[in-house]
Amino acid sequence: MSRVIVVTSGKGGVGKTTVCANLGLNLAKKNYRVCVIDMDIGLNNLDVVLGMENRVLYSMQDVLEGKCRLRQALVEDSTYPLLYLLSSGNVAHNLSIRPEYIKAVIDELKTIFDYVLIDCPAGIDAGFNRSVICAEEALVVTTPHLSSIRDADKVVTILSTYNLSSIKFVVNRARGDLIIDKLMLDVYDISKALKIEFGGVIPEDDNVTITQVQNCNRLDYKIPSHKAFLILSDNIETGSKKLYDCTYKYKGVIGGMRKFFKRKI
Amino acid sequence: MELISRLDNVIKKDKQLNPQYMKDVIKSDIFYLLNNYFEVEYSDIDINIDLTDNNMYSININAIGDRMKAMQILPR
Numbered sequence: 001m002s003r004v005i006v007v008t009s010g011k012g013g014v015g016k017t018t019v020c021a022n023l024g025l026n027l028a029k030k031n032y033r034v035c036v037i038d039m040d041i042g043l044n045n046l047d048v049v050l051g052m053e054n055r056v057l058y059s060m061q062d063v064l065e066g067k068c069r070l071r072q073a074l075v076e077d078s079t080y081p082l083l084y085l086l087s088s089g090n091v092a093h094n095l096s097i098r099p100e101y102i103k104a105v106i107d108e109l110k111t112i113f114d115y116v117l118i119d120c121p122a123g124i125d126a127g128f129n130r131s132v133i134c135a136e137e138a139l140v141v142t143t144p145h146l147s148s149i150r151d152a153d154k155v156v157t158i159l160s161t162y163n164l165s166s167i168k169f170v171v172n173r174a175r176g177d178l179i180i181d182k183l184m185l186d187v188y189d190i191s192k193a194l195k196i197e198f199g200g201v202i203p204e205d206d207n208v209t210i211t212q213v214q215n216c217n218r219l220d221y222k223i224p225s226h227k228a229f230l231i232l233s234d235n236i237e238t239g240s241k242k243l244y245d246c247t248y249k250y251k252g253v254i255g256g257m258r259k260f261f262k263r264k265i
Numbered sequence: 266m267e268l269i270s271r272l273d274n275v276i277k278k279d280k281q282l283n284p285q286y287m288k289d290v291i292k293s294d295i296f297y298l299l300n301n302y303f304e305v306e307y308s309d310i311d312i313n314i315d316l317t318d319n320n321m322y323s324i325n326i327n328a329i330g331d332r333m334k335a336m337q338i339l340p341r
């Protein structure tokens with residue numbers, strides 16, 4: 001059965017696109033047919049994050065305007081052939097395109113794909129509504145900072161008025177060195193505050209940026225963030241509650257030294 | 266510990282009364298309700314909550330709908 005998951009957040013820039021892209025990559029690597037949809041047209045990045053920006057020819061808007069067939073608007077990933085990108089064009093903000101039309105496209109995608117992942121624009125305006133209305137499940141991305149969690153809480157309250165079967169959160173950019181010293185909230189603290197279950201935790205990792213810059217989607221599970229995204233995808237796939245341990249590098253004597261030097265730099 | 270109680274406080278305070286937040290929540294509820302009967306756009310719903318002089322809330326909801334939806338006819 002196909003699943004439609006919207007990846008959203010209260011605050012902008014917390015990692016929705018990064019989570020959406022990496023979740024898509026991992027699920028495709030597990031042999032699921034996955035379509036990621038970039039609903040954030042104004043500030044869209046999903047094509048760039050996936051290194052597909054030069055291959056996007058048509059969008060969902062073109063499909064709705066009859067300029068192409070849905071399958072023509074889907075762009076196949078070069079590393080994982082079960083992963084496809086659908087750019088939304090301006091459907092999230094173009095008010096003449098009714099939400100029902102977008103939903104009809106998603107319904108068609110459901111007949112082709114196992115997972116449809118929607119990268120939602122930041123904020124809670126029409127674009128948010130058009131993304132959420134099409135989804136069955138939501139993943140709320142937050143960083144471990146108070147301001148981001150606070151905004152996530154507001155979004156969770158709004159999401160609970162939609163017809164969603166599950167709302168989970170993902171903590172992105174967690175820093176084990178700060179968590180171990182209680183200078184940053186951990187996933188359990190955040191879960192208590194938001195009163196929803198976690199989907200996973202992703203560490204702060206330069207490799208997130210490096211992988212994007214080098215335009216390579218290849219997953220290498222020796223890289224901490226890649227491993228964490230794998231665990232997140234396991235949790236989403238099976239409903240398990242595994243957690244990537246961001247603090248393990250900072251435990252013990254060597255870990256203490258590592259922590260010391262990380263703060264000094 | 267301190268961080269946890271700060272987070273608790275912030276969230277509690279927001280829940281007590283944050284007009285913008287309240288408006289957003291009500292707006293999305295109203296949108297759902299109206300959508301059963303009209304073709305409405307989220308952005309065409311306007312909600313205002315004001316505090317009157319005698320500390321009562323004045324709640325104004327303004328919405329524009331395009332078309333009325335045909336009522337479902339239940340199968341026999």
Ligand SMILES: Nc1ncnc2c1ncn2[C@@H]1O[C@H](COP(=O)(O)OP(=O)(O)OP(=O)(O)O)[C@@H](O)[C@H]1O
Nearest residue numbers: 012013014015016017018122173203204205208209
């Ligand atoms: N775990 C991480 N470690 C390091 N950098 C990260 C991490 N996650 C995201 N970033 C970086 O943070 C920036 C913002 O991420 P991203 O674009 O995914 O956020 P977003 O929520 O989609 O933003 P927007 O609200 O603008 O759509 C990007 O440059 C990304 O590379």
Ligand SMILES: [Mg+2]
Nearest residue numbers: 016017040045
């Ligand atoms: Mg984004």
